[in-house]
Amino acid sequence: MVSQNHSRAVYRYVRVADAIRSQIVSGHYQPGQQLPPQHELAREHGVAFTTLKKALDVLTEEGYVDRRVGEGTFASLPREARQSALVVDDEQTTRAFMSRAIARHGWRCVVASSGSEALARVAEEQFDLIFLDLSMPGMSGAETFSRIRRIDPGANVVISTAYPDSELMAEALRVGRFSLLPKPFGPDQLGLTLDAAATRPQPAGRER
Incomplete structure (x- = not known):
């Protein structure tokens, strides 16, 4: 049985992923534009750093963000949308x-x-x-x-x-x-x- 705490944790990072995805699709962040540092994103969305990281994992898998080692996190679009x-x-x-x-x-x-x-x-x-x-x-x-x-x-x-x-x-x-x-x-x-x-x-x- 899934615990209530686990359900809340999943809800939090899914909510953050939805919010950032919406910002990218709407043009708030243009493809190729660097997103704010992760600690700032976490503070902006009112979540812990680990929650933000899970949200970015989801968006990376979907193709909405591109994380470059030593450079930062950049907005992107899935192959079929680019x-x-x-x-x-x-x-x-x-x-x-x-x-x-x-x-x-x-x-x-x-x-x-x-x-x-x-x-x-x-x-x-x-x-x-x-x-x-x-x-x-x-x-x-x-x-x-x-x-x-x-x-x-x-x-x-x-x-x-x-x-x-x-x-x-x-x-x-x-x-x-x-x-x-x-x-x-x-x-x-x-x-x-x-x-x-x-x-x-x-x-x-x-x-x-």
Whole structure:
């Protein structure tokens, strides 16, 4: 038989988990935003530290918080609720930088090192945003863009390049509309692009 004290303890950490989850879903804490220190959270919700820890255990398992050793606790969203971005670039350092920055904004990030790999990814999944390097060996970014449009006509594509006046850019412009992210760019410019995409209505495309 479950004791009354045990039932009260369960109720307390479930109540705290519900409250923090609601704050994340409502946007009080944005995905990627660091939550207050745990002792402050415990005081805010009027519970012991051990109770808060159990609540965070629940939220971590659900995907609503991300606890990083040595950094703190960050708001997140479950995989199925997060916006997704595909990064297509042949340079490994660029893919690594962008995937880290995108993840810190609460987005789920998938990477591809070539046009052919990008097409395989797009055929499997519809992304909220696709970052596409214009100059890649083999299949160029312009050709990749054209083929992506055939798979997903409503794809939201951002082309990144250090050569906006190139023939490849003219070729991409003939394919259709896209956004431009000039290289080199830093996390601030990338964040602005993500924020703009998050508030932009999704164009018609494939059914998710």
